[in-house]
Amino acid sequence: MSKQTQGFSIPISRRDFVKLTGLAAAGLVMEGGNLPKATAQPAKVTFGEEKLPVLYETDVCVVGGGPSGTAAAINAARNGAKTVLVERGVALGGLAVLGCVYPFMDTHAPDSDTPYVAEVKERLREHGIEPYDGVTEQTWHNPETLALIYDEMCAEAGVDILYQTVLVDTLKDEDEISAAVVQTIAGLYAIKAKTFVDATGDAFLSRSAGVPYERGYEKTGNNQPLSFRFEMGGINVERLYQHVAIELQEDWCKSKPPYFEIAEAMHRKQRYKLEEIMAQGVASGELTQEEAEYMQGYTIIGKNGVMSMNCPEIPVRFSATDPVSYSKGVTFGRRMMHNIASYLIRHLPGFEHAFISREAAMLGARESWRIKGKYYLVEDDYHNQSRFPDAVCRTAWFIDAHGEKVSEKLPQGGFYEIPYRSLVTNEIKNLLVTGRCISASFILQASMRIQPTCMSIGEAAGIAAAWGISHGIKANALRWEDIPTDERSYVSEG
Numbered sequence: 001m002s003k004q005t006q007g008f009s010i011p012i013s014r015r016d017f018v019k020l021t022g023l024a025a026a027g028l029v030m031e032g033g034n035l036p037k038a039t040a041q042p043a044k045v046t047f048g049e050e051k052l053p054v055l056y057e058t059d060v061c062v063v064g065g066g067p068s069g070t071a072a073a074i075n076a077a078r079n080g081a082k083t084v085l086v087e088r089g090v091a092l093g094g095l096a097v098l099g100c101v102y103p104f105m106d107t108h109a110p111d112s113d114t115p116y117v118a119e120v121k122e123r124l125r126e127h128g129i130e131p132y133d134g135v136t137e138q139t140w141h142n143p144e145t146l147a148l149i150y151d152e153m154c155a156e157a158g159v160d161i162l163y164q165t166v167l168v169d170t171l172k173d174e175d176e177i178s179a180a181v182v183q184t185i186a187g188l189y190a191i192k193a194k195t196f197v198d199a200t201g202d203a204f205l206s207r208s209a210g211v212p213y214e215r216g217y218e219k220t221g222n223n224q225p226l227s228f229r230f231e232m233g234g235i236n237v238e239r240l241y242q243h244v245a246i247e248l249q250e251d252w253c254k255s256k257p258p259y260f261e262i263a264e265a266m267h268r269k270q271r272y273k274l275e276e277i278m279a280q281g282v283a284s285g286e287l288t289q290e291e292a293e294y295m296q297g298y299t300i301i302g303k304n305g306v307m308s309m310n311c312p313e314i315p316v317r318f319s320a321t322d323p324v325s326y327s328k329g330v331t332f333g334r335r336m337m338h339n340i341a342s343y344l345i346r347h348l349p350g351f352e353h354a355f356i357s358r359e360a361a362m363l364g365a366r367e368s369w370r371i372k373g374k375y376y377l378v379e380d381d382y383h384n385q386s387r388f389p390d391a392v393c394r395t396a397w398f399i400d401a402h403g404e405k406v407s408e409k410l411p412q413g414g415f416y417e418i419p420y421r422s423l424v425t426n427e428i429k430n431l432l433v434t435g436r437c438i439s440a441s442f443i444l445q446a447s448m449r450i451q452p453t454c455m456s457i458g459e460a461a462g463i464a465a466a467w468g469i470s471h472g473i474k475a476n477a478l479r480w481e482d483i484p485t486d487e488r489s490y491v492s493e494g
């Protein structure tokens with residue numbers, strides 16, 4: 001996939017550059033002839049038969065603006081690195097925003113909030129979203145507010161965001177990535193950087209650079225199931241609470257409106273009171289077994305009468321890593337979504353006047369591709385509560401591999417740590433990997449994948465990227481424990 005970089009800085013007039021790239025047509029060239037904060041003298045790189053203009057020449061290029069990539073970009077920039085963040089959507093937040101995935105789960109680990117995670121929660125509060133319900137430890141955010149907060153934090157830190165821009169390949173110079181090839185709204189460009197951060201969730205940057213990877217469960221070959229999340233508006237939450245918590249006496253959700261949650265999962269050990277109503281739908285022919293199998297909804301703070309629906313769960317025969325199967329899964333999932341919504345409107349008190357108000361702009365992939373890096377986290381690291389001198393954060397969310405394995409929670413106060421070495425590879429010197437695609441087995445990933453943990457990993461990746469550049473140390477040679485403790489977001493207590 002990768003090509004060798006050749007021939008930079010071929011002289012070209014600005015007029016020709018604009019003609020070549022179509023920047024003027026795309027409205028990117030400003031009055032007075034100044035390009036946006038990009039390379040002043042457009043260099044070019046060779047990509048196959050093409051000569052691509054270099055849009056940015058920067059210290060750190062982060063690809064993927066999800067919870068982990070946004071954290072990496074903000075923290076790299078705050079630590080002095082010139083940083084570009086590439087995102088294929090038009091909002092930062094990844095699954096948390098584009099995927100309608102809500103709320104931030106509780107890590108179950110004591111004192112696990114790294115400074116950046118604590119700051120995001122505080123900023124939610126400053127924007128009028130109280131993230132705590134006073135009962136559970138989960139963080140009830142608000143996707144639109146979160147997207148705004150991320151824009152604000154990037155602007156304050158000086159991160160250049162490239163929206164609606166997709167990484168299509170990488171260019172390599174021996175064992176380093178020299179440039180990312182990206183499809184922008186104006187066509188193909190290259191971004192040159194000293195260090196690259198793969199926050200695509202799908203390890204795409206790493207795979208395109210030749211890093212070894214895994215996908216799915218080694219025992220079955222299946223990825224975790226995809227979900228096509230959506231939001232429903234027009235819900236009478238008080239009526240729903242009355243029915244579920246009081247009439248059905250379901251004690252699953254301990255908090256009260258406006259913080260309220262409904263759930264049922266037929267394939268789990270846990271029995272939920274709402275299972276019966278969904279089973280009746282199967283008996284009457286209104287729902288398929290697959291549609292009835294898993295249903296969950298959370299109120300959204302700041303959006304009265306709206307719930308974020310953690311369903312439908314698309315059957316695993318639709319793969320998260322096969323483009324054709326995945327696309328068929330979208331169509332299949334959308335049908336499931338409408339059937340579930342219609343059924344709830346007809347049969348669940350509180351939903352009488354509800355409607356689908358938003359469908360996710362990104363399918364919910366719990367797990368797709370994962371890199372094999374310098375340290376490979378495994379299930380034993382969870383059960384043994386592993387500690388590492390180069391730990392970047394701690395977590396204790398249970399193993400939640402839908403359809404394959406759900407573990408017991410660790411004992412109260414227990415946790416394991418995530419080592420810096422699971423963010424770097426043997427193959428590529430200037431690469432860091434963050435979020436749900438770090439080096440971990442299928443089963444372990446099912447625990448570390450929750451948003452706050454991905455944010456903490458991204459935070460560390462950003463700090464390490466900037467520190468490595470300022471100290472002339474390549475990402476995969478850097479030792480997290482060599483960074484002074486007051487500059488680290490997390491220090492292991494051993």
Ligand SMILES: Cc1cc2nc3c(=O)[nH]c(=O)nc-3n(C[C@H](O)[C@H](O)[C@H](O)COP(=O)(O)OP(=O)(O)OC[C@H]3O[C@@H](n4cnc5c(N)ncnc54)[C@H](O)[C@@H]3O)c2cc1C
Pocket residue numbers: 063064065066067068069086087088089093094095096098101102103104105165166167168199200201202204226227229310362363364365366434435436437449450451452454
């Ligand atoms: C259905 C579902 C329910 C979940 N429920 C919860 C929950 O309740 N609470 C919780 O805390 N966690 C939950 N999770 C897990 C959590 O949301 C994810 O694991 C987490 O968002 C991963 O963060 P990330 O930054 O690694 O990746 P992502 O959130 O996947 O972000 C990746 C980003 O990279 C971008 N990108 C990808 N490829 C490219 C490319 N080639 N070029 C440019 N940009 C690219 C994407 O657009 C996206 O913005 C859930 C996940 C799913 C799927």
